[in-house]
Amino acid sequence: MKINWGTAIVIAFVCFISFIMYFVISMSTDKKYDHDLVVEDYYGQELQFQTDIDHEENAKNLKTNIKWKKTNDGIVIQFPEDLDIKNIEGKVFLYRPSNKQLDFETPISLSNHNLLIPDKRLLDGRWNIKVDWKYNTNSYLFKTEISY
Template sequence: MKLNWGTSIVIAFVLFIGFIMFMVVQMLSNKELEYDLVVESYYQKELTFQEDLDSAQNAADLENQVNIAMISEGLQIIFPSDFDYSEIEGEVFLYRPSDKALDFTVQLQLENSEYVLPRSLMEAGKWEVNLKFNHKGEDYFIQQKIQI
């Protein structure tokens, strides 16, 4: 059987479409590639966006920065020594891009200038830590990515 150029083009198109369909099925069925890109309350989040930017700038302008790090016990947050820990109110929101069911918020309850969130509350993987707190009427917002 002899192939002419028209048949070859049709075969090439069919193979290309088959390859694309195979890749689409692979991408849609792979659980590791599922990411929630938009928060549920998108419009409410948009309304507070400028406030978050101002709070993030306040945090960036601090002389002594808030330190967020993973240690063996869990997520450690150390506030600057010039902050009175009894006047700090806020929350830590942990966002898991790959599974929104794992997202959670913890209210800060400080006994000293250091706060440790137990590792047992977090599964291994990539997390985004959003720390919002208020100290003496000034709002602060810190966002950091961590790997457990």
């Protein structure tokens, strides 16, 4: 049987459409390709961006900024020693890029200049830490990426 050029074009189109449909279906049904937005209210957070930049600049102008270290108990966030802990308030947000269900937020409550994020709440891998805090009337922001 001889195939003319019209039939060959139709066969090529059918093969190409089948190829594209295979990838569309496999990408939309496979859970490993399921990715969420960074935050639900993306555009609202974008409007807050300049405020975050200003708060980060305030933090850079401190004598000492926030530090963190990994311990056996978890992550210890160290606030500057020269500040009165009674006037420090805010929250710590831990974001897990690979799994939205692991994200959590903790209010800052200090008995000394350290805040412990317990080991049981953290899985191995990459975390983004965002400490949004206020001392007296000044607001500060500390961001970092860690591998736990």
